[in-house]
Amino acid sequence: MTAITSTSGVACSNIRSSTHPGIFSVMCHKSLLVLATAAMSFSGAVLSGEIYKWTDENGNVHYEDRPLGDEVQRVDVVSSNTDHSAVQASIQARRARETERAEARSKRGEEEQAALAAKAELEQRAAKCEQSRARMESYLQAHRLYNENAAGEREYLDDAGVMQARDRAQAEIQKYCD
16 A cells, blocks of 8 residues: 555555555545535635724724724625626726727827917918018019019019019918908
8 A cells, every 4th residue: 555645735545456446545535525625614714704994093094804902993895706797898898988088089189280280371371471461562662573584684574564463462462361
């Protein structure tokens, strides 16, 4: 007979017989059953143990598994099994909220970009308006108008050319200032 020690530390003897080789004895089964029952009952006692709450002189709240002192309150702890469908529903709801927040942030970002682009366009229009008005003012005050050709020489405009330049300046004012 050879002695075999189980993982729980209980020595069980192996019966060597030709009819049942390798089967543990009834004694080993009983001791393992007793150990398993004790372990489960002990773990249940730990899980359903009492919790005590007390406050120290600095106002800090403490929780302990045994009462310490006179100013201790027993806290009732209620536990239940986890509802996996409720957990999955909660996870899906959280993911949906996160997706909605991300979409809202993206939309706000797009709206901010559009607002910045609109503001830049307004500023650009205002600048072109001022340039157009200044050009028209110079056309009205100038005695003679000219254009520079490709060689860099001045070509003075006749009366029809001056009227066309003033009309183009007036059209720019209407385009950018109105």
